[in-house]
Amino acid sequence: MTAAPAWALVLVACALFAPAAAAGSAIAPEQELVVLLGGHEVRSRPDVGGAATGSIGPRRPITHARTVLPVLDRRVDDDARGWLRVRLPGRTLGRRSPPRSGWIRSNETRRATTRWHIVVDVGARGIRVYRSGRLIRRFAAIVGKPSTPTPRGRYFVEENVRLDATHAGAPFALATSARSRVLQEFAGGPGQIALHGLQNIGGRPGTAISHGCVRLRTADVTWLAARIAPGIPVTIV
Amino acid sequence: MRLRHARSCPPAHRRRERTVALLTLSCVVSLALPVGTASAAQPQVGLGTADSFAVLAGSAATNTGPSTINGDLGVTPGTSVTGFGPPATVNGTIHAADAVAAGAQSDLTIAYDDAAGRIPALAVPTELGGLTLTAGVYKNASSLGLTGALTLDAQGDPDAVFIFQAGSTLTTASASRVNLINGAQPCNVFWQVGSSATLGTSSVFTGNILALTSISMNDGVRVHGRALARNGAVTLINDTITRARCAPGTTGGTPTSGGPTPGAPSSGAPSSGAPSSGTPGGAGGPGAGGSASGENGTALFTTSPRAIARTVARSGIRRCVDGRFRAVVTGLFIRRVVFSLGGRVIATRTRSPFTTLVRAGAGVHRVSARVTFRDGTPAATLRMRFRACAEAARSTQRERPRSPSRRPRGPFGLTG
Secondary structure, three states, X not given: OOHHHHHHHHHHHHHHHHHHHHHHHOOOOOEEEEEEOOOEEEEOOOOOOOOEEEEEOOEOOOXXXXXXXXXXXXXXXXXXXXXXXXXXXXXXXXXXXXXXXXXXXXXXXXXXXXXXXXXXXXXXXXXXXXXXXXXXXXXXXXXXXXOOOOOOEEEEEEEEEEOOOOOOOEOEEEXXXXXXXXXXOEOOEOOEEEEEOOEOOOOOOOOEEEOOOEEOOHHHHHHHHOOOOOOOEEEEO | OXXXXXXXXXXXXXXXXXXXXXXXXXXXXXXXXXOEEEOOOOOOOOOHHHHHEEEEEOOEEEEEOOOEEEOEEEEOOOOEEEOOOOOOEEOOOEEEOOXXXXXXXXXXXXXXXXXXXXXXXXXXXXXXXXXXXXXXXXXXXXXXXXXXXXXXXXXXXXXXXXXXXXXOOEEEOOOOEEEEEOOOOHHHEEEEEOXXXXXXXXXXEEEXXXXXXXXXXXXXXXXXXEEEEOOOOEEEEOOEEEOOOOOOOOXXXXXXXXXXXXXXXXXXXXXXXOOXXXXXXXXXXXXXXXXXXXXXXXXXXXXXXXXXXXXXXXXXXXXXXXXXXXXXXXXEOEEEEEEEEOOEXXXXXXXXXXXXXXXXXXXXXXXXXXXXXXXXXXXXEEEEEEEEOHHHHHHXXXXXXXXXXXXXXXXXXXXX
8 A cells, every 4th residue: 555656656756757867868968970972882781791771972962062971880890991880861752761770881981070969859849959968949849740740760960951031941941861751752852851940831839730840930940050060960759 | 169169168067078078989989990000929931942932933934124033943833934044133043843843832832821821810901001010910801902111010029920811912002112120020921812912013022922823023023032822923024032031040030041131121210100019919939829828919009090090100290190080909809908198098998999089289299009908918008109280180170160051952842
């Protein structure tokens, strides 16, 4: 009889504090990145004999900016060749979804790091911006509606796009490696999830009405676009 | 941006950042490409009766121009010996398909198999140029190549043995050279080549080539060692081959007579900043094989990116390098590596990856790695002296571009 209330207290405490603790502990103060200086074959293991699971170009399709990827692991094979396990961009139009990560050779790459990290909290309908592992900004956001939800997972910013004033979602869009799991194609694109503005599209931050993208107020997305470069991790929880 | 930010932070914050960086690094495996190396001691590869030969071929020996052979020349089971009359010079005996050549070929086969079977072999990249290696066995499963200079450092041990195992070919570029320093002897350098060896024009090569198939030398090659081919031909063009003999009193040489005593092709001191290495294997010589003595530890000191160590090996502190790189130690039986920068310990690693980030401002610095081993291999200190560029330090301060936004190059669609 006395044990039951104690268990209940523990469960309640876990329910109250676990999400915050998990989110906080998941933010690394620094993320290693790699800038691709040439095209790369993606392999399933750090070995030239590993299965080729795709290829990745040195430039991104929208802005032609350099491809920058988060590095998850490093290895050196028996022939002293360096390998990097990287998070991969999302699917392109008309293609099958690529694996979330894969191994590429370390040649024709340049190392970089970032201290930035964005967390999109779908449940709270907002985003949190971290630098060096510390929370520095919170913004309210519009997230995907139940029929076209914002996909949860670990992604990264593929491109930082400056949009024309007449474009939906202006003035900026941070195009991520996340892809809608419902919309395989949308507006001529592969269902790419972005953090973008509200101009020419509307909505009220704090609601769930989008097709999967994350919409932010103009001031908020402008603040982000001035700081967030390709390769920066985006975690959607 | 990063460095400027660090300076503006209070000391406690800077310490925390440094700790975080080290913790982050401990979670990744570095790009380990060998530059400064050390390896276990090895006994010499016995050549038997092939020792008296400077050139030994299986099918034919062919020469063009005024080559000089200081040592015997033999061919068997082939009989073709072409072009070794004037203006060429053979300061030794020519054995064409006779019993002496047959015996030498038999001993060459034994020596080849011995060299090919030596362990532990440390994997090296195909390109050996710019490396400084200590005694040991080095292997590349595909091929070995040399552009520029390879330095072999005996670390004061005249019996230090260097064995290179190439899965297929050995190819050197024009004007490349193998330098011996700190007492290394050409007689103790062996190149076991799985197929054929090709030496580039005007190159200076050191060591005994034991090739399964053929050996080809372009114009003006100087070899301090031997060109021994088991099955194929040895082809020369105006080259000089001097049979390598060990200095008296050392254990490496085999007691045969004849032939001049060569000197090391380049025995100058290493460049002031060249990555150096300890001698985990200890003294070489007969009976000092790694597994027999329990001294199988190897350690290999390099940097990531590799270009840093390569530049330092080639130019010392005459050329500056980026002051921000990773110091990397790889090898066998390593228990612990303590990295220091300018005498101050910056990281201790007790498990792989043995790597740490080095951040140095403009000026001359020395980074060292104290390596201790799990077996009986003596501890070694591997060092690299380098000069960090001021420009490079400034370039690392930019963490992000001023405006990361770009205009789209064409139509695109986002989910909205």
